[in-house]
Ligand code: G6P
C-alpha cells in the first residue's frame with residue numbers, strides 16, 4: 001500500500017513512521033517546505049522506501065491512504081494567532097475560540113484545494129485527517145470526499161484509557177470490554193458513561209475521590225466540578241470552564257523557538273520531542289506521562305480496520321447522520337464509530353446534557369461560518385463564538401488577523 005503524508009516535514013512524522021507496519025510498502029512525504037522535509041527525513045530509520053516531494057499531484061497519484069497533517073502558516077502563524085488574541089483579551093489556543101477561528105480561516109481553503117486534488121487524482125484513497133481544527137477541517141474536506149475522509153484526535157481515546165485505568169484501580173474490574181459513551185465535536189466532547197454489560201461504571205468513579213483525582217482530567221477539573229457535571233469532559237473543555245485561568249497561555253510562541261532549534265540542526269529530535277510533550281498543557285495539569293496522546297496509534301488502528309476489514313470501534317470525526325439531535329446529518333461530530341472496509345459509521349450515544357448540546361450547536365454554527373469564506377461570515381464567526389464577548393472586539397480581531405496573515409487576504 002502507498003501511504004502519503006501531507007505535512008511530511010512535520011515534527012511528529014517520525015512517530016507515525018515508527019508505528020508503520022508491513023502493509024505499507026511505499027511511504028511518500030509531501031511538504032511545501034523542502035528544508036523541513038529534509039530535516040525529518042534524516043531522522044527516519046528503517047521501514048518502507050521513502051520518497052520526499054514538494055509536488056502534491058505527484059504525491060497523491062496511486063495513493064491508498066493519505067494522512068493529512070498540515071499546518072498552514074506554520075508555528076509562526078500559530079504564534080501570531082495567539083499574540084493577536086491576547087492583545088484583545090481573548091483565548092489564543094489553536095483550536096478553541098478566536099485563535100481556533102483564525103487558524104480555521106487560514107486552513108479551510110487549503111484543505112478544500114487538497115480535497116479536490118485527492119478526489120481527482122486518488123478517488124479510491126482513504127484520507128485520515130489530523131489537521132486542526134480537526135472537526136472543521138474534516139467537514140471542509142468531506143464536501144469533496146464524502147465519507148472517504150475521517151478525522152482523528154488522540155484526546156478522546158487518551159481520556160478513555162485514563163478513565164479505564166482509574167476504574168481498574170477503583171473496582172478491580174476488567175474494563176477491556178467496556179464501551180465508552182463519548183460524544184461532541186472535536187476538542188468539545190464529554191464522556192457520559194462507561195458500560196460493562198448492563199452496568200454503568202462512571203458513577204462509581206465519580207463517587208471515589210481518590211480514583212477520580214488519580215488521572216489528568218480528574219485533577220484538571222477537580223472532583224467537585226466533575227460530580228456537579230456528572231460527566232467527564234475532554235481536557236479542552238478547560239478553555240470553556242476556566243477561560244480566565246487559561247488566558248495568556250503562549251504555547252505557540254514557545255513552540256516556535258523550541259521547534260526551530262531542531263529544524264536548524266541544533267538539538268536532536270528525541271530531546272525536542274520530550275520537551276514538547278512535557279510542556280503540553282503543563283500549566284493546566286500534571287502530566288501522567290511523556291508519551292504523546294498516541295495520534296499515530298489511532299491512525300494505524302483506523303487504517304488497519306479499513307485495509308484488513310477488521311471490525312473496530314474507534315472515536316472518530318465523521319458526519320453526524322442523526323447521532324446528535326441538535327445537528328444536521330452533514331455536521332462532522334466526534335463519536336464512537338464502527339469501522340471496517342466500508343468505512344466508519346457512528347454508533348448510538350446518549351443525548352448530550354443541555355449545556356453541552358448548547359455549546360456544540362453554537363460552535364458548529366461558528367465552524368459553518370468559517371467554512372463560508374466571506375468577510376461577513378468571518379465577522380459573525382468571531383462575534384458569535386461563546387468565548388468572544390463583543391462584536392467590536394470581533395471586528396478588530398478580524399481586521400488584525402487579516403492584516404497579519406497573508407493567507408487571509410481573501411477576507412479583505
Ligand atoms: C493534542 C491534540 C492535538 C494537538 C496537539 C497539540 O495531541 O489532540 O489536536 O494538535 O495536542 O500539541 P502541541 O505540542 O502542538 O501543543
Ligand code: MN
Pocket residue numbers: 134152153154155187
Ligand atoms: Mn486533537
